[in-house]
Amino acid sequence: MKTAAELNMIARDIRIDALRGIHAAGSGHPGGSFSVTDILTALYFGVMNVDPADPCMEGRDRLVLSKGHAAPALYATLAHRGFFDPEEMLSLRHMGSFLQGHPDMHKCPGVEISTGSLGQGFSAAVGMAIADKLDKKDRRTFVVTGDGELQEGIIWEAALQAAKYGLDNLIAVVDWNNLQIDGVVDTVKKVAPVDAKFAAFGWEVFNVDGHDMQALLDTFEKALKVSGKPVCIVAKTVKGKGVSFMENQAGWHGKAPNDEQLAQALKELGGEM
Amino acid sequence: MADVKKTATREAYGKFLVEYGAEREDLIVMSADLSGSNKTDGFEKAYPERFIECGISEQDMMAEAAGIALSGHVVAASSFAMFAAGRAYEIVRNSIAHTKANVKVCATHGGITVGEDGATHQTFEDIALMRVLPDMKVIVPADAVSTKILMKQEFDTDGPAYFRLGRSGVPEIYIEGSDAASQLKVGKAYEIMEGNDVAIIANGIMVAAAMEAAMELRERGVKARVIDMHTVKPIDEDAIIRAAEECGHIVTAEEHSVIGGLGSAVAEVTAQKCPCRITMVGQHDCFGESGKPAELLKKYGMTAEDIVKAALQ
Known part of the structure; x- marks a missing residue:
């Protein structure tokens, strides 16, 4: 079991490779990738039972990145977990690459279901957890959603269903960075209070600092012990976390850095060109 | 019937x-x-x-x-x-x-x-x-x-x-266990009635209407081929090409808009492989309304009589 400090170092490398990929692609979503990086690192390196040598291993835990635009973070996480060579990140979004702009289950090992159209991954994850209950499979489904994504109605349709079926094998994480393309989530269409909403929908809810690795690990440990209902972890995050000029800037939702910006970002993250 | x-x-x-x-x-x-x-x-x-x-x-x-x-x-x-x-x-x-x-x-x-x-x-x-x-x-x-x-x-x-x-x-068009029923295959059209004067390609409820129309046409000396095109995709191109070549006029009949449905799927094949005159029976780019099914089919032009008219055009 790795320590939180070790996971922080891994998260740093994941951010570096995600950004190198976005830079090489000339497009992509750095803001939401960086807000979710620590969450994905905690899950893949500290919580989930997966085998990079056997991505379809029977009994593995499954993760659905419902906010599929954060694909660079997921890919870099999978790469550092051993699913493929991190240097492949430089093929991101290129013609013929298995690293598509949004996660494609038929191309990238470790991707459980193709996502990108917001809200659907959340609902599909509910379906996966229902299937595991029916099949009496003792494993978890994790689903990561954005806070802006909670504006999609299908999320709440699925949230009702998860509570109805008592899906304690389902853990949702809301990457609550409070920014979306058109601005601040609270202004565009307020979704807060997220915790109270999920609680009202019949979920067990935990709040956590989405960049505090130890707190994330502790919260997942608590979440795994919940019985009889689905769990929602509301992770307060910073969009663009780790790069000063990207932090809390809606403009960095879907934009690639130029050469200069990449150099500056890598310097801040502690990486090299 | x-x-x-x-x-x-x-x-x-x-x-x-x-x-x-x-x-x-x-x-x-x-x-x-x-x-x-x-x-x-x-x-x-x-x-x-x-x-x-x-x-x-x-x-x-x-x-x-x-x-x-x-x-x-x-x-x-x-x-x-x-x-x-x-x-x-x-x-x-x-x-x-x-x-x-x-x-x-x-x-x-x-x-x-x-x-x-x-x-x-x-x-x-x-x-x-x-x-x-x-x-x-x-x-x-x-x-x-x-x-x-x-x-x-x-x-x-x-x-x-x-x-x-x-x-x-x-x-009921097919009888369980019959030879016809045994020939039903996804992706393969089934020829219900033979004829070379005109081909009626239908699916869904319009297959029964097409058969009724073919019997009416027969009384008027027109032998219509009736094809059940139950699978719209993948569509049976061979059956469509044969119908076009052997009958020279295809009537499509569907309980659906004539834009984008069976008629369009058939026309996509003939336009590219064997140009042929097509007359489409279906909903002609309008919304419906309340009524009894039979009344509505009549008003919106999806009856055996409409197929007969189309075949004689």
Whole structure:
């Protein structure tokens, strides 16, 4: 079991490779990738039972990145977990690459279901957890959603269903960075209070600092012990976390850095060109 | 054909699910608050643990169906055609078709024969919407027997499919165990009546109307070939090319908009492979209204008489 400090170092490398990929692609979503990086690192390196040598291993835990635009973070996480060579990140979004702009289950090992159209991954994850209950499979489904994504109605349709079926094998994480393309989530269409909403929908809810690795690990440990209902972890995050000029800037939702910006970002993250 | 026994294709679907559920323990059936109308309630009674009720949430049902199917199940997800193909369209596209999930979208109450419920519930667009999706098969059975046969074949095959079923009773065309029934294959048109003067290519409830029209035409000395094109995708190109070459005039008949449905699918083949005159019987780019199914079919031009007129043009 790795320590939180070790996971922080891994998260740093994941951010570096995600950004190198976005830079090489000339497009992509750095803001939401960086807000979710620590969450994905905690899950893949500290919580989930997966085998990079056997991505379809029977009994593995499954993760659905419902906010599929954060694909660079997921890919870099999978790469550092051993699913493929991190240097492949430089093929991101290129013609013929298995690293598509949004996660494609038929191309990238470790991707459980193709996502990108917001809200659907959340609902599909509910379906996966229902299937595991029916099949009496003792494993978890994790689903990561954005806070802006909670504006999609299908999320709440699925949230009702998860509570109805008592899906304690389902853990949702809301990457609550409070920014979306058109601005601040609270202004565009307020979704807060997220915790109270999920609680009202019949979920067990935990709040956590989405960049505090130890707190994330502790919260997942608590979440795994919940019985009889689905769990929602509301992770307060910073969009663009780790790069000063990207932090809390809606403009960095879907934009690639130029050469200069990449150099500056890598310097801040502690990486090299 | 008033004295012929009539059964709705949705009834046959309900019976199929109960039978198939005994054969396959991995069959999951999903409902969005329409189990009685979709006829999935029989399955619910027989296998309650494998019946997933989603409430009035068609979009959620389709994405959940994908999640369940990708966990190793075959899933039948049902609603009215308006909501299964219409409301949930983009979810069916991205979470079912693009993922190649083993979900059979079984939509009932397609077309104008929904009747009294009126325009908001009468779908003329579902076949067009579904057939443009890569990897999505599209099947519109003509009667109860063919519904069960085609469903069995398709449910035995991995991958997404769309079945369009009707609310109202339709005459029995195929007899269980007959030679004709044994020749029914997904993707292969079935020639119900022979003839070389004109070819009527129909599906769904319009197959019975096409047969009635062909008998009427025969009395007038016109021998019409009647083809049941139950599978709109993948479409049987050979049958269409033969009809074009041997008959010289094709009439298509569907309970759907003439834009984008069976008529368009046939025209796409003839335009590229064997140009041929086509006359399309179907809904002509307008919404429906409340009324009895027979009244509506008459008003909107989808009767045997309309097919006869089209054939004689």
